Each structure stands twice: as C-alpha cells, then as structure tokens.
Amino acid sequence: MTIQPFQINVPQSVLDDLQTRLASTRWLDPVEGWAQGMNSDYMRELADYWQNKYDWRKHEAALNKFNWFKTKIGGEEIRFIHERGKGPNPTPLILFHGWPDSILRYTKLIPMLTDPAKYGGDPNDSFDVIVPDLIDATVGGQVRVREQLLKQTAEKSWQLMTETLGYTRFGAGGGDGGSPISQLLAVHHPDSIIGIHLTDIGFGATMAQHSDLSEAEQEYLGTLQMMGFQEGAYAMVQGTKPQTLAFALNDSPVGLAAWIIEKFRTWSDCDGDIEKNYTKDELLTNIMFYWVAGFDPRGYREEWVMPSLAPDQQIDVPVGLAQPPKDMSPITPREFAARNLKNIQRWTVLPRGGHFVAMEFPELMAEDLRAFLRPLR
Amino acid sequence: MTTKPDTVQPFKINIPQATLDDLQDRLARTRWPAEVKGVGWDYGTNVGYMKELADYWQHKYDWRKHETELNKFAHFKADVDGVNIHFIHERGKGPNAKPLILTHGWPDSFYRFHKVIPMLTEPVKYGGKPEDSFDVIVPSIPGFGFSDRVPMSEGEVADLWVKLMRDVLGYKQFTAGGGDVGSNVTKSLAFKYPEAVMAIHLTDVGYPTGQEDFSTMSQAEQEFARFIQGWWFKEGGYAMIQMTKPQTLAYGLNDSPVAWAAWAMTLLGEVEKNEKPLKSQDELLTNLTIYWVTQTIGSSIRSYNKSAQTESAMKPGDRVQVPTAVARCALDAPLPREWAERNVNLQHYSEIPAGHFAAWEAPEAFVQDLREAFRQILK
Numbered sequence: 001m002t003i004q005p006f007q008i009n010v011p012q013s014v015l016d017d018l019q020t021r022l023a024s025t026r027w028l029d030p031v032e033g034w035a036q037g038m039n040s041d042y043m044r045e046l047a048d049y050w051q052n053k054y055d056w057r058k059h060e061a062a063l064n065k066f067n068w069f070k071t072k073i074g075g076e077e078i079r080f081i082h083e084r085g086k087g088p089n090p091t092p093l094i095l096f097h098g099w100p101d102s103i104l105r106y107t108k109l110i111p112m113l114t115d116p117a118k119y120g121g122d123p124n125d126s127f128d129v130i131v132p133d134l135i136d137a138t139v140g141g142q143v144r145v146r147e148q149l150l151k152q153t154a155e156k157s158w159q160l161m162t163e164t165l166g167y168t169r170f171g172a173g174g175g176d177g178g179s180p181i182s183q184l185l186a187v188h189h190p191d192s193i194i195g196i197h198l199t200d201i202g203f204g205a206t207m208a209q210h211s212d213l214s215e216a217e218q219e220y221l222g223t224l225q226m227m228g229f230q231e232g233a234y235a236m237v238q239g240t241k242p243q244t245l246a247f248a249l250n251d252s253p254v255g256l257a258a259w260i261i262e263k264f265r266t267w268s269d270c271d272g273d274i275e276k277n278y279t280k281d282e283l284l285t286n287i288m289f290y291w292v293a294g295f296d297p298r299g300y301r302e303e304w305v306m307p308s309l310a311p312d313q314q315i316d317v318p319v320g321l322a323q324p325p326k327d328m329s330p331i332t333p334r335e336f337a338a339r340n341l342k343n344i345q346r347w348t349v350l351p352r353g354g355h356f357v358a359m360e361f362p363e364l365m366a367e368d369l370r371a372f373l374r375p376l377r
Numbered sequence: 378m379t380t381k382p383d384t385v386q387p388f389k390i391n392i393p394q395a396t397l398d399d400l401q402d403r404l405a406r407t408r409w410p411a412e413v414k415g416v417g418w419d420y421g422t423n424v425g426y427m428k429e430l431a432d433y434w435q436h437k438y439d440w441r442k443h444e445t446e447l448n449k450f451a452h453f454k455a456d457v458d459g460v461n462i463h464f465i466h467e468r469g470k471g472p473n474a475k476p477l478i479l480t481h482g483w484p485d486s487f488y489r490f491h492k493v494i495p496m497l498t499e500p501v502k503y504g505g506k507p508e509d510s511f512d513v514i515v516p517s518i519p520g521f522g523f524s525d526r527v528p529m530s531e532g533e534v535a536d537l538w539v540k541l542m543r544d545v546l547g548y549k550q551f552t553a554g555g556g557d558v559g560s561n562v563t564k565s566l567a568f569k570y571p572e573a574v575m576a577i578h579l580t581d582v583g584y585p586t587g588q589e590d591f592s593t594m595s596q597a598e599q600e601f602a603r604f605i606q607g608w609w610f611k612e613g614g615y616a617m618i619q620m621t622k623p624q625t626l627a628y629g630l631n632d633s634p635v636a637w638a639a640w641a642m643t644l645l646g647e648v649e650k651n652e653k654p655l656k657s658q659d660e661l662l663t664n665l666t667i668y669w670v671t672q673t674i675g676s677s678i679r680s681y682n683k684s685a686q687t688e689s690a691m692k693p694g695d696r697v698q699v700p701t702a703v704a705r706c707a708l709d710a711p712l713p714r715e716w717a718e719r720n721v722n723l724q725h726y727s728e729i730p731a732g733h734f735a736a737w738e739a740p741e742a743f744v745q746d747l748r749e750a751f752r753q754i755l756k
Binding site for chain 2: 017020021024025026027028029031036037038039040043138139140141142143144145229230231232233234236237239240241242243244245246247248249250251252254255256257258259262294295296297298299301
C-alpha cells in the first residue's frame with residue numbers, strides 16, 4: 001500500500017468563483033438577535049471579512065506545514081495528517097473530527113500532543129498523531145449510498161493505522177461523529193485499541209430504551225428531548241432530506257456559513273459571543289473545508305436509517321470521557337454513560353469548553369488525553 | 378357595495394428587468410450539489426429533476442408572459458392595520474354574488490387560485506348557474522407574494538382578513554376557503570368571527586399532533602394520526618427548521634434560486650414524483666418566481682416561527698361552529714370524515730381527485746365542490 005505526501009491546493013478558479021458569489025449575495029431582511037437562527041449583523045460582518053480580508057492561501061500554507069499524506073484503502077482515497085511524536089516512546093493516537101467541524105478541530109492540539117516538552121509537559125507523554133480528513137469531495141459529482149458509513153470509517157482507519165502505518169496498538173478519540181467512530185474501533189478491533197478518549201457518549205446511546213432510569217438520568221434525557229426540538233431540526237433535515245438542503249449549501253456560501261456558524265455559536269462556551277474563543281479566520285477556514293468539498297448530499301441519512309453503532313452497544317476497552325460543560329447536551333450522568341461504556345477509567349467534567357473543545361481549549365484536551373493514556377501506554 | 382378609495386390602490390405586477398436578469402445570471406452559474414445515485418427522491422429533491430426544471434427556468438420559461446396573464450386580474454393593495462396587503466378582487470357576474478375570501482398556503486401563493494377565480498366569478502362560462510357566482514378575494518398572506526414582508530401567525534392573519542373584508546371592502550358577511558396555512562387561517566377566521574363568516578370550505582382541516590387521546594378516536598382517525606406521525610418523521614424536517622431556525626435556512630434560499638426551488642419542490646413535487654404531474658413546469662415556476670422576485674422566501678418561512686411562537690387562535694379541542702364544507706383530496710393525506718367532524722361543523726363532505734394544492738391541481742372539481750357545498754349550506 002503506497003503512501004504519498006499530500007498538500008492542500010485549492011484551484012484558483014474555486015476561490016475566484018467564491019469571491020464572485022460573496023460579492024453578489026442576495027441578502028435577507030435583517031432580523032434582530034439569534035432566536036430565529038443565524039444573526040443578520042454577524043452574517044454580514046463575517047461575509048464581508050470573508051470577501052475582503054480573509055486569505056485562504058495564507059491558511060492553506062499554514063495547514064500544509066503539517067505532514068499530510070494520502071493513500072488508498074478499499075479503492076478510496078484517504079487524506080490524513082501524520083505527525084511524529086518528539087519523545088522517547090510516542091504512543092500512536094488517531095483523532096476524528098465530526099460535523100460541522102474539520103481537521104481544524106485538532107490543528108492547535110496536534111503540536112501539544114506530539115511535542116509536550118515544548119508546551120510545559122513531559123516528553124514521555126508524547127504521541128504520534130494521526131488526523132484523517134473525513135470530508136469527502138462531492139460537489140458537482142455523483143456519489144453512492146454509504147451503508148454504515150461510521151463503521152466503514154472505523155474499519156478504514158484501523159487499516160490505515162495497522163496495515164498502512166504499521167502500528168499494532170493505538171489510542172483513538174473524538175467527539176460528535178468522532179465518538180461513535182472511536183467506539184466502533186473499540187467494538188471491532190479491541191485488541192488494537194489501547195483506549196478511547198471521548199468528549200461525548202455519542203448520540204446513539206441516548207436512543208436506547210431503559211426501564212430503570214435514575215432521577216438524574218430521567219432529567220438528562222428529558223432535557224435532551226426538549227433541546228432536540230429547539231436545536232435539532234438541522235439533524236432532522238440532514239437525516240431525512242440532505243439532498244434537498246445540499247442545493248442551498250453548495251450554491252450559496254452565505255447559505256453554508258449560516259448553517260454552520262449558528263451551530264458553532266450554540267455549541268460553544270462563548271456566552272453568545274462566537275468570537276470569544278474563535279477568530280473569524282478559524283471559523284472561515286473550517287467553513288472552507290465544506291465549501292471546497294461541497295456539502296455532502298447524503299448527510300446523516302444512512303446513519304439515521306441504520307446506525308453503525310447499536311444504541312446499547314457495550315464497550316469494554318478503557319474509556320476516558322472528558323465532557324465540556326457547554327456542549328449541545330447537558331453533562332451525561334456517569335451511571336448513564338456506564339450503561340454502554342463498561343470500563344471508564346477517567347471521568348472528567350472539563351472546567352470550560354463546548355462541543356469543539358479541542359479547538360476552543362486545546363490545552364485542556366492535551367492534559368486530559370495525556371492523563372488518560374499515561375497508565376495505559 | 379363600496380370600497381374606501383383612499384386606502385385601496387389598484388396594483389399591477391411589474392418586476393424590474395434587473396431582478397429577472399439577476400435570476401438568469403444565478404441560474405446560469407449554479408454550483409450543483411452531488412447527486413446520490415439511484416435513490417430517486419428518497420434523499421430529497423432529485424438532482425436530475427432539478428437540473429431539468431432549472432434549465433427550463435433559464436431557457437424557456439417566460440415570466441413576462443405569466444406576469445401579463447396575472448395582470449388580467451384586478452389586483453389591489455390596501456393598508457390594513459398598518460400592513461400593506463396585496464389582493465385580487467374579482468366581482469361576480471351573476472345576481473347576488475356571494476363574497477368569498479380564499480387563502481393560500483406554503484410553498485404555494487395567491488397563484489394557487491388563479492385557475493378557479495374566473496370559474497367562481499363567472500359560472501355560466503364554466504358550466505355553472507349564474508346564481509352560483511362569487512365576488513372573489515384572493516389576498517397574499519403578509520410575508521408572502523406582494524404583501525408586506527411581515528411574518529404573521531395564522532390568527533393574526535385572520536384578524537387582518539376580517540378587517541379587509543368588512544372595513545376596507547365593505548362586506549358585512551362573507552364566505553371563506555383555503556388549504557394548508559390557508560385552512561388554519563380560514564378556521565381561525567370562522568372561529569373568531571362567526572358573525573361575519575357565513576360558511577367555509579376547506580381542502581384540509583389540520584392534522585393530529587400526537588397529543589390526542591387515541592381512545593376517543595375512530596379506527597380511521599387512529600390510522601390517519603399514525604400516517605401523519607410517520608409523514609412528519611420522514612417529511613417534516615422542513616417545518617421543524619422553519620419553526621425553530623428560519624433565518625439559518627433562509628440565507629441560502631434567498632441567495633440561490635435552485636436552492637429555493639429544491640426546498641419548495643420537496644412539497645410541491647409530492648405528486649409529481651410519483652404520478653402524472655398535476656402542475657405544469659410553467660405553473661410551478663410562476664409560483665416559485667413569485668417568491669423569488671418578491672424576496673418573500675425568508676419572510677414566508679419565518680411565518681412558521683411566528684405561528685409557533687404565538688398563542689394560537691384555536692386551542693386543542695376547539696371546534697369551528699360555522700357551517701363547513703370539507704373536500705377530501707384523494708391524493709393528499711387520507712383524511713377521515715370523523716376527523717373533519719371533530720374539528721368543524723361539517724355540513725358537506727366529499728372527495729375530489731386532487732393533491733394538497735387542490736384548487737391549483739384540480740380546479741374544476743374544486744369549483745364544483747365549493748359551489749355545491751355553499752349552495753346546500755346557504756340555501
């Protein structure tokens with residue numbers, strides 16, 4: 001299996017076309033506040049910055065400082081960052097992003113994990129870090145139905161880590177979609193997995209039916225259900241009619257940005273000020289991954305119809321669960337997490353952070369990952 | 378019958394050429410999404426279908442032709458409670474023409490009724506009797522078409538309609554009809570103003586919410602409730618996002634004509650994707666273009682949020698007491714008679730071969746049903 005170095009290089013025509021589209025945006029009537037979704041003033045401000053100040057090439061160059069590779073697994077191309085650890089015995093660790101984030105979730109965390117000494121840590125805690133880019137380039141083309149996408153992703157990642165990169169045992173981690181992918185690695189390849197580090201238990205587990213819920217669990221699930229109606233319509237659309245939505249998110253950059261930014265704000269520890277923990281440049285670079293590749297018309301539909309991970313799937317490998325306080329869902333009670341995660345070895349409620357905590361507070365994530373995997377190395 | 382001339386202004390549709398040129402330009406440079414192969418409409422609006430429709434929109438469809446057609450109707454704008462309301466007002470050609478206000482839904486528009494207006498005003502020309510004629514009023518709901526872009530709840534729209542009919546147009550009593558959002562507006566109108574509304578005609582009567590007590594429901598009603606529940610789960614994402622985060626969605630839809638068309642076609646296309654088309658490409662595009670050129674995509678979508686945030690005019694269990702006719706549409710949800718009886722004072726019930734947009738899809742059957750129903754109720 002050949003591995004080739006890879007560099008991101010977005011065609012100039014794509015960037016020029018984006019400029020044209022931003023310049024000719026047909027704006028909506030403004031609405032105050034965020035109660036009806038993406039705020040008008042902020043959308044204007046962000047689009048103005050995107051058009052007039054944001055420099056993709058600068059960020060592309062910065063991203064290309066990572067060691068990127070591509071290879072083919074099962075006939076399909078997979079692109080990934082592979083950074084070697086600087087320490088006596090780096091532990092391999094694969095990290096998965098989710099939706100609507102990208103590898104950008106981990107770009108600040110990667111150097112902290114590979115070279116802990118540089119960030120006030122112990123060189124013995126260093127990791128070889130692998131971060132696959134899970135956003136398929138689809139725009140304008142034809143795509144096939146992907147049955148059990150998350151399971152396939154886990155399987156390909158296992159092949160990448162073992163057969164392609166030659167690791168025998170490794171850690172895995174992530175949040176959002178990255179949580180079930182890590183859990184699926186644990187289910188299907190427990191002997192290869194040192195431990196999995198999650199920032200949420202995964203959406204699927206909350207769908208399981210239990211007759212013996214504690215008071216805390218009942219409250220947790222009740223809150224989730226309420227929030228599901230107010231905040232979950234995006235998932236219902238992406239789970240049922242992703243192709244319908246894809247027309248808007250591929251043809252209109254502000255359409256895509258609004259769809260993503262509203263969720264970034266709601267799911268971050270920012271007290272309503274999205275730029276508290278992210279710069280416009282970071283937000284836009286993340287959006288660029290989706291604009292350039294195109295919003296995938298398959299959305300969540302396959303996982304919605306037939307989830308890869310059973311809601312009551314038991315996980316026996318060691319688990320570190322580090323929950324950010326301002327994620328989309330309330331803190332999962334430990335007894336609920338333990339229904340599926342049978343071997344929780346580290347339980348952390350982080351002092352700060354939201355759904356994309358590795359992006360907001362990478363130092364918290366670095367510390368928790370190190371502490372979780374230290375005894376398991 | 379007189380109108381107040383100072384508040385009512387004649388209106389002609391005349392879309393600036395620049396708006397039409399811009400639409401052309403956007404269609405020409407559509408950045409298409411990928412197509413999921415071999416899934417038909419299962420993942421949402423079919424890409425092949427959309428490419429054909431967009432191609433027709435760009436190369437063959439002629440807005441000016443349809444604009445001219447639409448301008449043959451007598452259009453007006455009137456200030457009602459500070460809201461500028463657009464409406465068609467066509468006088469009946471027959472003795473004692475009865476006033477009838479017809480209310481559209483989403484994602485249709487006043488255009489829903491363009492075929493039935495002449496049949497209702499001039500029945501003799503369409504196989505009816507002169508005494509079946511109506512004065513027809515077809516307004517654009519606020520937030521839609523050529524009315525002000527102010528999203529309103531269904532109850533608030535009913536309040537405006539009674540003012541439009543009584544205070545502006547001088548009809549002390551009138552009849553009303555509609556479907557989709559227009560059905561809820563019409564029910565609210567009858568419920569809140571029974572003294573003004575003589576009879577109503579509906580092509581749907583609202584849907585079970587899942588909160589009903591199943592033990593009080595007939596077998597057919599329970600099946601209907603299950604059908605609706607299943608429908609919401611498969612098809613209802615559009616309504617959920619429009620109720621909760623309309624702005625988030627609307628940025629893309631107001632910026633991209635194919636985005637708007639694809640979003641609307643998941644509903645407008647429900648019959649098209651399975652059976653013989655009930656609406657021509659020209660008709661679909663005229664309806665879609667009305668939203669596009671008036672930039673009412675966002676405001677119409679926000680009306681879902683407005684209705685969800687506003688205490689509704691009718692509470693669960695409330696029933697319309699005004700005599701009501703319900704036309705069950707054979708290609709729409711399987712509405713049982715008992716469900717209609719539960720919600721309204723049902724005086725006439727029949728089935729017509731139409732989908733959800735009945736007056737548009739099966740105009741002759743719709744008109745015949747409405748005439749017969751009101752003839753019987755108002756005899």
